[in-house]
Amino acid sequence: MGHASTRSVALVGLHPQLVDIEADAVPGDAELYLVGLPETSVWPARARIRAAILNSGTPWPDTRITVSVSPMIPPVYDAAADLALAVALLAAAGVIPPERIAGRMFLGELALDGGIRPIRGVLPMVAAAVRAGISRVVVPAECAREAAQVPGAVVMPVTRLADVADQLRHGIFRDHHDREPESAPSSSFAVDLADVPGNQAARRALEVCAAGGHHLFLSGDGPATMLAERLPGILPPLTDEAARQVAEIYSLAGRPDRAPRITPPLSAPHHSETPAVIFGSVAANRPGAVSLAHHGVLHLADAPEFTRPVLDGLCRPMDSGQVHLEGQGRSIRYPARFTLVLDARPCPCPEGREECACTPEARRRYRARLALLLPRVAVRAPIEQSNRGTRAGEPSAAVAARVLAARVRAAHRLADTPWRTNAEVPAPDLRTRFPVAPEAAELLRSAVNTGLVTADGLARLLRVAWTLADLRGADRPQFDDAVGALELWKGADGDGTR
Ligand SMILES: [Zn+2]
Structure with missing residues (x-):
């Protein structure tokens, strides 16, 4: 009777896996067998395909059809292969000429009424297709703009299965050459540090964190969100490779960028969010807030209000730069290397309450919720709320220039290493390859001896000292840089409860 084959892509985490789809029609009962789909997906997929074909005005083929997928689609988010399965079936049944589907990639989820639904992750999927030599990709219309961002992709947007079948049958399938005009890259946030009143110490801390990649804790009642929102604007622009990774993560999260991204991302989840929203979901193959902060900033406003599983769970991505999710017998990883900004008010009183009756013990318990996180925060x-807003603060552009100069110094020093920022340098290398001036080392050692910092904390102090030296344009940290690092470690209010 008939045979047809085509291609599709499935994603495991962000890793694309190309799949071959083969369909065979043989005489027999009008029946559809799906092979190579996860067991739990077979029935829903068959129901969608069947309904979509019938609702497209195509009679159900009067043959026994087997559609097989190889390698087997991983059991995450497989509905993206619906369209490829349906066109293979129609081609094997003789509705579509088989030669017209070979050499194309089909991506899209079928609705029961025959419509084609948008899918998440089009960007990494289309990129994988083009890398595999398949430039002609058929995607849901809503995803066309996203797919067209992949260099070399010839995108065919579709909205209904009936149209796809018609166009393939009549050979009038139009490739989408009339690309939408390129939008200007989104180069900067609309917010500027000049808008932040007062708060000199916090502004300085923000600059140090941007220059060295250090995490930041803002303590008190003040414009923490304003400051955190302005950190991406003083970070160096994303490299092409980093921008590509970030764009793929946002694509898989279902929040594709409308234009190429230059400024690092800001991810600021609310404290009521579930761990699945924060860390991602293995069942849905959906990255979480920590991965949406990759190469950028993760801001936890009112940090003690987050749940303990979230606060404690942040330690692993902070240490490893990725999040590792397990569940339902599978495991995936998403990248999650971010600069963390935490803030906490002094006590659990609701914002705006006039009188605070919190006991010192209540305040201590509130802060203790951050006990695992704070030792990882170097700055x-x-x-404070400040009304000294009459004098405009220094604009972001001026701060960004100093940050970039410091980053260039660090990158030059770290050129032969896998690390790019001071915050990434492992403790043993700080001792052996990047020693600070003797007086600086002595001061920091005495801080360990007096119990102010742990050995782990010492490494964080050394990293910040290097950043202060980079910001000064100095060759290595001197005594004053060690003093500065200690002050940033303690916080200017001396609230050194770690
Ligand atoms: Zn209170």
Whole structure:
């Protein structure tokens, strides 16, 4: 009777897996067998395909059809292969000439009424197709703009299965050459540090964190969100490779960028979000807030209000730069290397309450919720409500220039290493390859001896000292840089509870 084959892509985490789809029609009962789909997906997929074909005005083929997928589609988010399965079936049944589907990639989920639904992750999927030599990709219309961002892709947007079948049958399938005009890259946030009143210590801390990649804790009642929102704007622009990774993560999260991204991302989840929203979901193959902060900033406003599983769960991505999810017998990883900005008010009182009756013990318990996180945060600063807004603060552009100069110094020094920022340098290398001036080392050692910092904390102080030296344009940290690192470690309010 008939045979047809085509291609599709499935994603495991962000890793694309190309799949071959083969369909065979043989005489027999009008029946559809799906092979190579996860067991739990077979029935829903068959139901969608059947309904979509019938609702497209195509009679159900009067043959026994087997559609097989190889390698087997991983059991995450497989509905993206619906369209490829349906066109293979129609081609094997003789509705579509088989030669017209070979050499194309079909991506899209079928609705029961025959419509083609948008899917998440089109960007990494289309990129994988083009890398595999398949430039002609058929995608849901809503995803066309996203797919067209992949260099070399010839995108065919579709909205209904009936149209796809018609166009393939009549050979009038139009490739989408009339690309939408390129939007200007989104180069900067609309917010500027000049808008932040007062808060000199916090502004300085923000600059140090941007220059060295250090995490930041803002303590008190003040414009923490304003400051955090302005951190991406003073970070160096994303490299092409980093921008590509970030774009793929946002694509898989279902929040594709409308234009190429230059400024690092800001991810600021609310404290009521579930761990699945924060860390991602293995069942849905959906990255979470920590991965949406990759190469950028993760801001936890009112950090003690987050749940303990979230606060404690952040330690692993902070240490490893990725999030590892397991569940339902599978495991995936998403990248998650971010600069963390945490803030906490002094006590659990709701914002705006006039009188605070919190006991010192209640305040201590509130802060203790951050007990696992704070030792990983090298820089802390007080924030305060400030009305000294008459004098505009220094604009972001001026701060960004100093940050970039410091980053260039660090990158030059770290050129032969896998690390790009001071925050990434492992402790043993700080001792052996990047020693600080003897007086600086002595001061920091005495901080360990007096119990102010742990050995782990010492490494964080050394990293910040290097950043202060880079910001000064100095060759290595001197005594004053060690003093500065200690002050940033304690926070200017001396609230050194770690
Ligand atoms: Zn209170």
